[in-house]
Amino acid sequence: MAYGDFNGDKAVDFVTATSSNSNSKVIKIYLFDKSTDDFLVIYPCNPVHCYGSDTTIVNIIPVDINYDGMQDIIYITYESTSNTYTVNTLIQT
Ligand SMILES: [Ca+2]
Ligand SMILES: [Ca+2]
Helix, strand or coil: CEEECCCCCCCCEEEEEEEECCEEEEEEEEEEECCCCEEEEECCCCCCCCCCCCEEEEEEEEECCCCCCCCEEEEEEEECCCCEEEEEEECCC
16 A cells, blocks of 8 residues: 555555455555545556466555646566566656
């Protein structure tokens, strides 16, 4: 889990890589909605399961990659059959 303000409303949001079949495969962003005091859940990947059973999301790092003032996400995946780590990005548009 990592924290950041992904929609620029100055309320802290968070992002998780959730587990499925003991591996972390689904990235969810929880945006805090100040009007309802609750979180709105966003799945950046569609369909919900971004990766197959051989791939695990091992780390998530919120960062503004393109310096536009909006928080983006770097996440690292591990693919077990090829034994490789990959750095991936989710950039807000
Ligand atoms: Ca926010
Ligand atoms: Ca950005």
